[in-house]
Amino acid sequence: MAVHPNRAGIRRHRLHVLVRAIAAIIGGYVVTALAVACLARLLPMRAAEASIAATLASFAIYASIIVTVFPARSMLRVWISLGLALLLLGAGLYLSILTGGRL
Amino acid sequence: MKESFRQSMAWLHTWTGLMFGWLLFAMFVTGTAAYFQQEISRWMRPELVATADPASATQAAIGYLQARQPDAENWFITPPSARSPVTEVFWQPKKVEGQPPTPRKRGGTSATLDGSGHPVTVRETRGGFFLYRFHFDLHYMPVIWARYLVGAAAMFMLVAIVSGIITHKKIFADFFMLRFGKGQRSWLDAHNVTAVFALPFYLMITYTGLVTLATQYMPWGVMANYASADTFFDELFHGRADVPRSGVVAPLVPISPLMATASRSWGNAAIGFVQVANPDDSTATITITRAADTAIGARGESMVFAGPSGKLLDRHAPEGGALATQSVMVGLHAGRYAGWGLRWLYFLSGISGTIMVGSGLVLWTVKRRSRLPDPAHPHFGFRLVERLNVAAITGLPAGLAGYFLANRLLPTAMLDRSEWEINSLFMIWGGVLLWACVRHNGAHGSKACRLRPPCSRPCQL
Numbered sequence: 001m002a003v004h005p006n007r008a009g010i011r012r013h014r015l016h017v018l019v020r021a022i023a024a025i026i027g028g029y030v031v032t033a034l035a036v037a038c039l040a041r042l043l044p045m046r047a048a049e050a051s052i053a054a055t056l057a058s059f060a061i062y063a064s065i066i067v068t069v070f071p072a073r074s075m076l077r078v079w080i081s082l083g084l085a086l087l088l089l090g091a092g093l094y095l096s097i098l099t100g101g102r103l
Numbered sequence: 104m105k106e107s108f109r110q111s112m113a114w115l116h117t118w119t120g121l122m123f124g125w126l127l128f129a130m131f132v133t134g135t136a137a138y139f140q141q142e143i144s145r146w147m148r149p150e151l152v153a154t155a156d157p158a159s160a161t162q163a164a165i166g167y168l169q170a171r172q173p174d175a176e177n178w179f180i181t182p183p184s185a186r187s188p189v190t191e192v193f194w195q196p197k198k199v200e201g202q203p204p205t206p207r208k209r210g211g212t213s214a215t216l217d218g219s220g221h222p223v224t225v226r227e228t229r230g231g232f233f234l235y236r237f238h239f240d241l242h243y244m245p246v247i248w249a250r251y252l253v254g255a256a257a258m259f260m261l262v263a264i265v266s267g268i269i270t271h272k273k274i275f276a277d278f279f280m281l282r283f284g285k286g287q288r289s290w291l292d293a294h295n296v297t298a299v300f301a302l303p304f305y306l307m308i309t310y311t312g313l314v315t316l317a318t319q320y321m322p323w324g325v326m327a328n329y330a331s332a333d334t335f336f337d338e339l340f341h342g343r344a345d346v347p348r349s350g351v352v353a354p355l356v357p358i359s360p361l362m363a364t365a366s367r368s369w370g371n372a373a374i375g376f377v378q379v380a381n382p383d384d385s386t387a388t389i390t391i392t393r394a395a396d397t398a399i400g401a402r403g404e405s406m407v408f409a410g411p412s413g414k415l416l417d418r419h420a421p422e423g424g425a426l427a428t429q430s431v432m433v434g435l436h437a438g439r440y441a442g443w444g445l446r447w448l449y450f451l452s453g454i455s456g457t458i459m460v461g462s463g464l465v466l467w468t469v470k471r472r473s474r475l476p477d478p479a480h481p482h483f484g485f486r487l488v489e490r491l492n493v494a495a496i497t498g499l500p501a502g503l504a505g506y507f508l509a510n511r512l513l514p515t516a517m518l519d520r521s522e523w524e525i526n527s528l529f530m531i532w533g534g535v536l537l538w539a540c541v542r543h544n545g546a547h548g549s550k551a552c553r554l555r556p557p558c559s560r561p562c563q564l
Contacts, residue, residue: 032321033321033323034323036321036323036324036327037323037324037326037327038327039324040323040324040325040327040328041327041328045423045424045425046423047328047329047338048328048335048338048339048423048426049423049424049425049426050324050328050425051324051325051327051328051329051335052324052425052426052428052429053324053424053425053428054324054327055317055318055321055323055324055325055429056314056317056425056428056429056432058317058320058321058323058324059258059261059310059313059314059317059321060310062258063258063261063262063265066115066262067112067115067262067265067266067269070111070112070114070115070266071108071111071112071115093327
């Protein structure tokens with residue numbers, strides 16, 4: 001991180017880091033959770049198999065989101081991408097539960 | 104955040120590493136030691152000598168349980184093996200109507216037996232098993248919280264590894280670079296060499312570690328398909344639901360032929376575990392599970408026999424690719440399958456990981472010391488990290504030594520002896536922390552001089 005000469009700069013820098021950490025850790029976890037749930041329902045395997053396959057992949061998904069969010073150029077793009085992912089995955093999960101099948 | 108991609112990865116690596124570095128250091132130390140937990144337990148119970156034949160020892164253990172716990176719900180028997188000379192038994196006592204099962208004092212529902220089914224008198228100790236459990240359950244805190252904490256640390260470690268790989272573009276060159284006596288450069292070299300030395304191991308051990316408790320950390324895959332986690336596990340371990348006793352007494356068949364049958368069907372593998380449900384009842388079942396050292400997968404194959412007739416009722420093996428993958432990942436983490444050569448390799452990789460985490464923590468302070476506005480009076484955060492580093496890196500090994508010493512020095516008849524062995528570990532660890540806080544002021548000057556980097560070129564991390 002660049003060295004900020006004044007206190008206001010340091011405070012702004014800390015705020016940036018906090019926002020990014022929230023986006024990466026909490027936003028990343030929510031998106032991962034939804035992605036895992038979707039995969040568990042949509043993978044063409046037995047329910048138990050699909051659940052475990054999705055769970056095994058979860059940490060790779062989560063880690064990729066974190067290392068993508070931290071160096072991202074614009075925070076706005078991060079929030080838009082996370083929001084879009086949430087919307088898409090949420091809709092997919094909702095539809096899948098609505099149309100029945102497993103459970 | 105206008106920095107380049109690599110710089111922000113370096114930042115992420117530094118801070119995720121520091122955030123959980125001390126906990127990760129403790130997890131590396133105890134996890135590494137746990138690869139020899141059986142041997143440590145053996146050393147900590149020097150009273151144990153002879154090894155017995157597994158089949159006859161199991162039969163003798165059944166005799167012991169029949170005499171004392173004929174109406175138990177379940178008996179669990181671990182026969183002696185190449186790494187452990189005794190039979191370990193524990194049991195689930197009969198449930199009393201309208202009374203919730205009260206947590207009992209440890210030792211009330213278990214026993215250590217010799218080859219002829221007699222309890223062996225050994226000093227009360229939790230041995231290597233404690234180190235194994237501390238690795239993911241910690242101590243003095245609720246297990247469930249400990250596991251979340253440990254999981255968060257593992258996730259940070261995964262991110263630190265991935266960002267570390269991205270940060271170091273010269274991974275191959277780093278492997279051959281270890282320069283001594285150059286302050287910060289040496290610490291960085293040590294960090295890089297140990298990191299690169301066993302990089303595939305770290306990735307494997309971190310990921311599989313997360314997988315061991317994955318359904319706690321990421322329950323959503325199971326939740327999406329099942330009403331509750333219990334329904335999922337019922338489907339997974341089908342046919343193991345509790346069957347009520349019939350009340351009709353029926354003696355168990357001899358165990359030895361059943362163990363021989365099971366062993367033969369697994370290519371003469373050793374038997375790891377015997378469970379008897381509803382013993383001495385007409386509904387009794389005997390479940391025999393293959394020893395963990397004969398296959399990588401952690402979820403061992405098992406065979407279920409009818410207690411009174413010895414008829415084969417069912418056999419379980421991991422079914423399906425994903426479940427088998429999970430079983431192998433957990434098995435890779437625990438390393439129970441490993442023979443002596445591989446076990447030492449696991450151990451060395453664990454030591455290397457310990458040094459990697461330790462040198463990374465030291466690097467954090469070494470690198471910042473030269474940039475302090477007033478190196479003689481560092482700010483609070485710096486002093487905190489410095490002291491916690493000393494306490495974590497020297498305190499736990501000292502505590503471990505204390506744990507082993509306490510095993511030999513505490514009186515064998517002492518009340519709660521095994522708990523006091525563990526307390527000794529933490530008392531010494533806490534003592535080192537205190538010492539680090541008190542003493543550091545005096546030693547500070549000389550240490551600062553020694554570690555101040557003679558940086559001849561801009562440092563990258």
